[in-house]
Amino acid sequence: MQKKSVFLALSLAFSANVWANDVTINGTGVSLEANKTPINTAKNPQAIAQLPANLHLAVPGKFTVAIAGLSQPPLTVFADDNKTLIGSEADIARLVADSLGLELNVVPTSWEDWPLGVTSGKYDAAISNITVTKARKEKFDFATYRKDSLGFYVKTGSKLKKIEQAEDIAGLRIIVGSGTNQEAILLAWNDENVKKGLQPFTPVYTKDDAAQTLALQSGRADAYFGPNVIGAWKAALNGKTQRVGSVDGGWPKAAHIAVTLKKDSGLVLPVQTALNGVIGNGDYDKVLNRWGEGVERIPQSEINPAGLGD
Numbered sequence: 001m002q003k004k005s006v007f008l009a010l011s012l013a014f015s016a017n018v019w020a021n022d023v024t025i026n027g028t029g030v031s032l033e034a035n036k037t038p039i040n041t042a043k044n045p046q047a048i049a050q051l052p053a054n055l056h057l058a059v060p061g062k063f064t065v066a067i068a069g070l071s072q073p074p075l076t077v078f079a080d081d082n083k084t085l086i087g088s089e090a091d092i093a094r095l096v097a098d099s100l101g102l103e104l105n106v107v108p109t110s111w112e113d114w115p116l117g118v119t120s121g122k123y124d125a126a127i128s129n130i131t132v133t134k135a136r137k138e139k140f141d142f143a144t145y146r147k148d149s150l151g152f153y154v155k156t157g158s159k160l161k162k163i164e165q166a167e168d169i170a171g172l173r174i175i176v177g178s179g180t181n182q183e184a185i186l187l188a189w190n191d192e193n194v195k196k197g198l199q200p201f202t203p204v205y206t207k208d209d210a211a212q213t214l215a216l217q218s219g220r221a222d223a224y225f226g227p228n229v230i231g232a233w234k235a236a237l238n239g240k241t242q243r244v245g246s247v248d249g250g251w252p253k254a255a256h257i258a259v260t261l262k263k264d265s266g267l268v269l270p271v272q273t274a275l276n277g278v279i280g281n282g283d284y285d286k287v288l289n290r291w292g293e294g295v296e297r298i299p300q301s302e303i304n305p306a307g308l309g310d
Contacts, residue, residue, distance in 0.1 A: 024292075030073075030074060032079075038094055039094065039287055044099040044277040051100065055266060056121070057102075062103045064107060065106055065124065065125050066127075067106055067126075068114055072129075072230045073230070074088055074230075075128075088287055088293055089127045091287040092127055092146075100271075100274055111177060111178075111180075118140065118260060121262065131258075131308060132250075132306075138263075140262065141260075142305075143258055143259045143271040143301050145275050145284075146288070146293065147254065147297070148248065148255045148257050149248065150225065151231040152225050152247075153242065154223045154241065154242060155217060155240065156240055158223075165189075170198040171200075172201050174186060174223045175212050183203065204221045223244070233292075249308065255306075259275070275301035276301050
């Protein structure tokens with residue numbers, strides 16, 4: 001309990017830091033103040049009809065969604081009331097809940113918590129920038145909603161000018177999330193490098209964004225590798241970092257971000273129908289565009305497509 005309290009406190013502290021700032025990412029101005037207003041959508045009768053008759057929700061009448069990475073705008077950030085979680089992930093969750101005729105119940109959590117929470121039924125879904133992977137499809141069902149684009153970011157003025165392939169990470173200290181597809185990509189690249197006699201890279205694991213920033217700015221890490229929209233936000237916020245490379249999240253192929261559901265729960269088809277409904281009616285574009293994520297738009301939601309490792 002104490003660990004979770006510390007985690008939330010750190011998240012709230014960082015949220016307060018970013019709240020006063022509006023930024024422009026991917027050519028789009030993003031206003032946190034304006035984006036506090038929810039985007040709702042109409043019920044989708046087709047999606048509702050696809051809900052299983054024996055559906056057991058974590059909380060009756062509600063769509064309970066785990067959202068991790070609490071201080072990583074534009075994906076997630078606490079509003080200035082330090083209670084309401086906003087960002088593109090919460091917006092997508094609301095569109096799905098509205099479409100299914102359910103009340104949205106967002107549960108802020110940590111990245112480490114969502115897998116067990118979904119498989120145990122504590123959460124109906126996780127919407128936390130989760131990439132479809134071969135390994136994850138053994139335990140979860142996926143309905144995609146966004147392209148997965150990753151970026152390498154370094155301290156502004158760094159001698160590193162390009163990180164785009166395996167050889168480029170040799171000998172570097174790189175901030176990466178444990179258990180993420182970013183980590184899987186770096187480990188695969190590292191295996192290639194070691195076989196070639198190149199220096200191994202060193203992963204740098206941190207628990208929150210403030211620690212990531214400190215590690216990079218102090219020189220304890222050479223680069224950060226993560227979701228491109230998060231890196232772009234931080235670079236635009238203060239100009240202290242810059243992008244030096246990008247990679248598809250399913251390297252060497254493309255992969256998508258998806259609503260993550262317990263396998264065979266019966267929810268994946270209605271969730272896919274809900275997503276395709278809001279893609280069709282324009283509400284999906286409203287969400288992505290107001291968070292500067294329009295470049296990661298997909299034309300339709302897919303169920304359990306090929307992902308990292310396939």
